Amino acid sequence: MEQTLHIKNLKIKKKRLILLLSRPEKATQLQASIVFQNTGFHFSHPVELSIDDSPEMVLKIDVSFLEQNDGDWALVFQDTTSDTVYTAILDSKVRLALLLGRHYVRRGDFVYFPMGGSGHSFLLRCRHWQPHDRLSFRIKELSAFAIYKIFGKLLKKHHIWLIYEKFCVTAQENGFYFFEYCMKQNEKNVYFILDRKSPQWNDMQKYSQNVIPFLSFRHILYLLTADLYISPDGRHHAYIWKPMPNPITREINKQKLYFLQHGVLYLKNVDNLFGVHSSSPVTYFTASSEFEKNIITQHMEYEPSKVPVTGLARWDKLENTADPAHPFILLMPTWRSWLEGQNDELFCQSSYYRHYTSLLNDQELLDYLKEKQIRLVFYIHPKLREFIDNFHSDNNLIKLISFNSVPLNQLLMGCSMMITDYSSACWDAYYLEKPILFYQFDLKQYNETNGSYIDMEKDLFGDRCTKQNELIRLIREYAENGFQEKETYTAMRENLFVARDHDNCKRTYEYIKSQGY
Incomplete structure (x- = not known):
C-alpha cells in the first residue's frame, strides 16, 4: 500500500539537507533511504530519520556520501511493521521557496539540489555545476520575471514567435530552415535563440536583429511573452537543461509549441515523451504524410486538426x-x-x-x-x-x-x-x-x-x-x-512522403498563420 508524507520545510546546512515532514499516525517503525533513479546504477543509502512524540519528523541527507553521477535521487520510506510505502510530497510553501530561492549543495564540479518530480514528489538532482547556477543569473531570472508580471500584457502585443533547436546550440535543423523562410517573408517578430558558442553563431549574424543570445535577459523575457514556440525539440530545450527550480521554467511549460519534429515517427515510439498525456505534450504536431498523421492521432491521441501534413522544413x-x-x-x-x-x-x-x-x-x-x-x-x-x-x-x-x-x-x-x-x-x-x-x-x-x-x-x-x-x-x-x-x-x-517538392516550409507557415498567429 502506498501513502504520502508532506515535506513542510526544507533547509540546507553545509553538506546536509534537512527536511521537516509530517508524521504518519500508524507508522511505528519507519525507515528511510535515498535511491538513485538511473536503471544502469544501483545506488541506495539509508538516511537519518528522527521520530519523537511530535506530529512531525526530521530527515537529514548527507550529500557527501552520495555518488557523483548525473541523475535524480528519490526518497523511499518503508514501514517495517507493514507493507506500507510512503512517498514524500513537497508542500506548496516549500515549492514556492525552491522557485524563488537557491537551495543546493556543491561538491567539486557537481551540484545537488532538491526539486519536485511527478506529482510534486521530492527528488534530489545531481548534475555538473554550470555558470547559470551563480547568484547573478538568479537575479537576472527574477528581474525578467518581475518585468513580465508588470508589463506582460503590453509585451504580448508584439505577437512573438520564438524558434530554437536542441539545447539552443545549433542552427542547422528544421528550426533554422523554417526561420530562414520566415525571414524571407519579412516577418519582424520571429526570433531565433542561439548560444554565442554555437559554430553557427557567426553565420547567423546576417539575421542579427532577429537572433537572440541564449540566456540573455532578452531571451528570458521573450520566452515569457511569446505567442508561440516553434522547434524540432520540446519546450525544455528552449532554456536551461535540467535547471534548478525557477519561475521561468514553470511559465515555459504553459506556452504553446508548434513541433517541427526531428524526423519521421516510425522507428522509435515516443508516446511517453510527446503524446497528449505525456511529460512533454505539444500544441501542434507536424506530419510528413497521412501515414504518419495516423500514428500521431491514433497512438499519441492528438486531434487531427492539430496535426498538419506539411513535410519537414529542412527537406526544402x-x-x-x-x-x-x-x-x-x-x-x-x-x-x-x-x-x-x-x-x-x-x-x-x-x-x-x-x-x-x-x-x-x-x-x-x-x-x-x-x-x-x-x-x-x-x-x-x-x-x-x-x-x-x-x-x-x-x-x-x-x-x-x-x-x-x-x-x-x-x-x-x-x-x-x-x-x-x-x-x-x-x-x-x-x-x-x-x-x-x-x-x-x-x-x-x-x-x-x-x-x-x-x-x-x-x-x-x-x-x-x-x-x-x-x-x-x-x-x-x-x-x-x-x-x-x-x-x-x-x-x-x-x-511515406506528402510530397517531394520545396514547399514544406510554405505549408508549415501557412498552417501557423491559419491558426491566428
Whole structure:
C-alpha cells in the first residue's frame, strides 16, 4: 500500500539537507533511504530519520556520501511493521521557496539540489555545476520575471514567435530552415535563440536583429511573452537543461509549441515523451504524410486538426551532393536511453560501444575500404557526444565526427549510403533515394526500452542485419552496385512522403498563420 508524507520545510546546512515532514499516525517503525533513479546504477543509502512524540519528523541527507553521477535521487520510506510505502510530497510553501530561492549543495564540479518530480514528489538532482547556477543569473531570472508580471500584457502585443533547436546550440535543423523562410517573408517578430558558442553563431549574424543570445535577459523575457514556440525539440530545450527550480521554467511549460519534429515517427515510439498525456505534450504536431498523421492521432491521441501534413522544413534544401568519384558511407547510430548519465568505464562495457568499436576496427572492412577508396564517417548522437573520445581509429579512411562539428545535413546530402540502427535521420537519406542499412544488434533491448510503430523485420525501407559480418557483406554488395537503392524500397516511398517538392516550409507557415498567429 502506498501513502504520502508532506515535506513542510526544507533547509540546507553545509553538506546536509534537512527536511521537516509530517508524521504518519500508524507508522511505528519507519525507515528511510535515498535511491538513485538511473536503471544502469544501483545506488541506495539509508538516511537519518528522527521520530519523537511530535506530529512531525526530521530527515537529514548527507550529500557527501552520495555518488557523483548525473541523475535524480528519490526518497523511499518503508514501514517495517507493514507493507506500507510512503512517498514524500513537497508542500506548496516549500515549492514556492525552491522557485524563488537557491537551495543546493556543491561538491567539486557537481551540484545537488532538491526539486519536485511527478506529482510534486521530492527528488534530489545531481548534475555538473554550470555558470547559470551563480547568484547573478538568479537575479537576472527574477528581474525578467518581475518585468513580465508588470508589463506582460503590453509585451504580448508584439505577437512573438520564438524558434530554437536542441539545447539552443545549433542552427542547422528544421528550426533554422523554417526561420530562414520566415525571414524571407519579412516577418519582424520571429526570433531565433542561439548560444554565442554555437559554430553557427557567426553565420547567423546576417539575421542579427532577429537572433537572440541564449540566456540573455532578452531571451528570458521573450520566452515569457511569446505567442508561440516553434522547434524540432520540446519546450525544455528552449532554456536551461535540467535547471534548478525557477519561475521561468514553470511559465515555459504553459506556452504553446508548434513541433517541427526531428524526423519521421516510425522507428522509435515516443508516446511517453510527446503524446497528449505525456511529460512533454505539444500544441501542434507536424506530419510528413497521412501515414504518419495516423500514428500521431491514433497512438499519441492528438486531434487531427492539430496535426498538419506539411513535410519537414529542412527537406526544402535537400539535394544529393554525393560524389561518385569520392564516395563515403555515413555511419550514424542513435542514442540509447540506458547509456545516458553513465561514466566512461561503464560505457566502454556496453554492447553499443563494443559493437561499434569492433566495426571501426574490422580488418576485412578496412581492407575493402582501402581497395575501393571509400571513406567511413562515424557520427555519434548528441546525447552520447561526451563518449566520442572513447572511439578511435588510426585508419585515414575512418573519420570520427562529434555533434555540431559538421552540419548533419551536409553529411546526409554528401554520403553515398547511410548505416544506422533506429535514427530518424535516415528519412533524409531515403528522401534523397540513397540506400540505407539498418544494423540492429540490440533490437530486443531497444524494443523493451523504446519500441517502435512498425515491425522492424518487415517494414523497413532498407536492408536489415544483426551481425557484423552480415553488415560488411551488405556494404560490399551496395558498393559493387554503385550504391543504388533497391527497387523494393523505391516503391515504398510514394506512401511515406506528402510530397517531394520545396514547399514544406510554405505549408508549415501557412498552417501557423491559419491558426491566428
